[in-house]
Amino acid sequence: MLHWTRFAGGYHRTMSLMNNANEADYPGKLKAVADALTAWEGPIVLAAHVDPDGDALGSTLALKRALEDLGKTALLPLEPPPFLAFLCEPGELSDPLEALPEHCMLAVLDVSDISRIDGAPTEGAAFVLNIDHHGTNDRFGDLALVQPGAAATAQIIKDLIDVLPVAWTEKLATPCLTGIMTDTGTFRYTNTNADVLNAAGDLMAAGAAYTEISDRVQRRPASYFQMLGRVMETLEMHEDGKISMAHVTQALREAYGEDDDSDDYVGAIRYIEGVELALLLKEKDDAVKVSVRARPPYSAQNVAVALGGGGHVAAAGAKLDGLGLTEAKERVLTAAQAEIRRHEGH
Numbered sequence: 001m002l003h004w005t006r007f008a009g010g011y012h013r014t015m016s017l018m019n020n021a022n023e024a025d026y027p028g029k030l031k032a033v034a035d036a037l038t039a040w041e042g043p044i045v046l047a048a049h050v051d052p053d054g055d056a057l058g059s060t061l062a063l064k065r066a067l068e069d070l071g072k073t074a075l076l077p078l079e080p081p082p083f084l085a086f087l088c089e090p091g092e093l094s095d096p097l098e099a100l101p102e103h104c105m106l107a108v109l110d111v112s113d114i115s116r117i118d119g120a121p122t123e124g125a126a127f128v129l130n131i132d133h134h135g136t137n138d139r140f141g142d143l144a145l146v147q148p149g150a151a152a153t154a155q156i157i158k159d160l161i162d163v164l165p166v167a168w169t170e171k172l173a174t175p176c177l178t179g180i181m182t183d184t185g186t187f188r189y190t191n192t193n194a195d196v197l198n199a200a201g202d203l204m205a206a207g208a209a210y211t212e213i214s215d216r217v218q219r220r221p222a223s224y225f226q227m228l229g230r231v232m233e234t235l236e237m238h239e240d241g242k243i244s245m246a247h248v249t250q251a252l253r254e255a256y257g258e259d260d261d262s263d264d265y266v267g268a269i270r271y272i273e274g275v276e277l278a279l280l281l282k283e284k285d286d287a288v289k290v291s292v293r294a295r296p297p298y299s300a301q302n303v304a305v306a307l308g309g310g311g312h313v314a315a316a317g318a319k320l321d322g323l324g325l326t327e328a329k330e331r332v333l334t335a336a337q338a339e340i341r342r343h344e345g346h
């Protein structure tokens with residue numbers, strides 16, 4: 001499906017989908033997914049998106065453990081960022097797979113399009129399952145459960161585990177609650193609703209230690225805060241203070257260590273008084289990655305889709321290939337200004 005996106009000075013055509021509608025029969029779809037998983041006799045390979053976040057790891061890890069409780073063979077080839085490594089037990093995650101095992105199901109979680117998966121090839125699966133909450137999900141796979149109204153993929157996994165014939169344990173509840181917490185900014189973002197808080201309560205009752213998870217997911221090495229100081233020096237304000245924009249250069253990333261956890265710097269500049277759209281650009285090899293955050297009624301998704309990326313209304317991102325930082329900043333700012341002006345009748 002093609003979309004026309006209003007851009008400053010004209011219209012740009014993008015190939016991204018934006019279907020923010022929930023499943024017509026969510027309980028029925030959950031049951032279909034639960035049945036497909038319980039009936040599956042071969043191995044199940046779980047995969048999430050590149051640069052896994054708390055929801056990518058939390059949702060896949062919770063489902064992997066639930067499948068193992070059901071007696072299934074489940075593989076999770078994923079490398080977590082350092083601040084999430086506390087969730088995993090030694091040996092629980094696999095190295096990237098060169099090829100999929102015979103007769104395997106590939107269960108893809110928190111991935112809007114299959115080209116964004118990491119750690120496993122997409123070819124050779126006997127069955128592809130797609131569980132996600134991105135409105136830009138293109139509904140790939142043999143069975144797709146896409147619920148854009150869900151705050152996190154881990155929220156869908158909570159509902160799925162509720163209908164699977166397994167008992168909730170702390171081992172399932174902890175990664176599940178972590179995914180919900182990280183995708184809602186620990187219950188502060190606009191995707192936080194009564195379902196989220198009810199699920200969190202259930203998961204705490206099942207043994208997940210909320211305050212400990214909250215503490216763990218916010219801890220960072222000293223270099224993160226030192227680099228944050230340097231990144232804040234790049235802050236620019238645009239559109240009468242409605243847009244905040246900062247960037248991380250490749251040189252800075254290298255100076256403070258490649259393993260930076262700078263993805264959530266955008267969270268800091270979205271709290272500047274008056275800001276409606278926050279933009280963080282990160283120079284990475286031959287590309288610039290942009291993270292976009294928005295307050296209603298503005299849409300981060302519109303900005304990201306105009307740049308060839310995707311995500312949610314409140315949080316989205318894109319990767320600009322083959323552009324230098326200066327060009328990328330101009331391109332991103334133009335898209336963000338178009339979103340601000342769209343609401344002002346320009």
Ligand code: 5GP
Pocket residue numbers: 049112113134136263290291292308309310311312315316317318319
């Ligand atoms: P972040 O800015 O934290 O990397 O991503 C915010 C949201 O946008 C996440 O849900 C993420 O999956 C999505 N997202 C980030 N970058 C891209 C991208 O390049 N393409 C697509 N389709 N989605 C992205």
Ligand code: MN
Pocket residue numbers: 055056110133152153183
């Ligand atoms: Mn997610």
